[in-house]
Amino acid sequence: MYSLFETMALGLAADSTTALLMAASIALHQPAESVALLVAFLKTNLPRPVIARWLLLFSCVGPLGVSVGLLVSQVASPYVSGVIVALTAGTFLYIAATEVGRTNPPLVARSVPIMSSHSLR
Numbered sequence: 001m002y003s004l005f006e007t008m009a010l011g012l013a014a015d016s017t018t019a020l021l022m023a024a025s026i027a028l029h030q031p032a033e034s035v036a037l038l039v040a041f042l043k044t045n046l047p048r049p050v051i052a053r054w055l056l057l058f059s060c061v062g063p064l065g066v067s068v069g070l071l072v073s074q075v076a077s078p079y080v081s082g083v084i085v086a087l088t089a090g091t092f093l094y095i096a097a098t099e100v101g102r103t104n105p106p107l108v109a110r111s112v113p114i115m116s117s118h119s120l121r
Helices: 002-011 016-042 048-075 078-103
Strands: none
Touching (some): 002 048, 002 078, 016 048, 048 078
16 A cells, blocks of 8 residues: 555656655665565465465556556646645655564664673673
């Protein structure tokens, strides 16, 4: 769902600089997102052809989102564009707060103490 929103926002970009920055950010994280999705599918017991169909559907979402965004920017009011961009930002914040925080342990738990009370004895 997030891929649809982010590419819709790309289609709604007001100028070429904004579109270029958004396209670059999507291009930088889309490969990692695709690999993470593949790994999640491989952890299930779904047959490989079913996984391939889901990944094909996922790869079609980007062009679909850009097309919908371009259409909306041509026919809808600027308020609709604003709502779509707000939904994109909200979805991004939600994913950052729930998924990233859930999958990465806290930094303190991963740190190795330089000195401990045992090393002072």
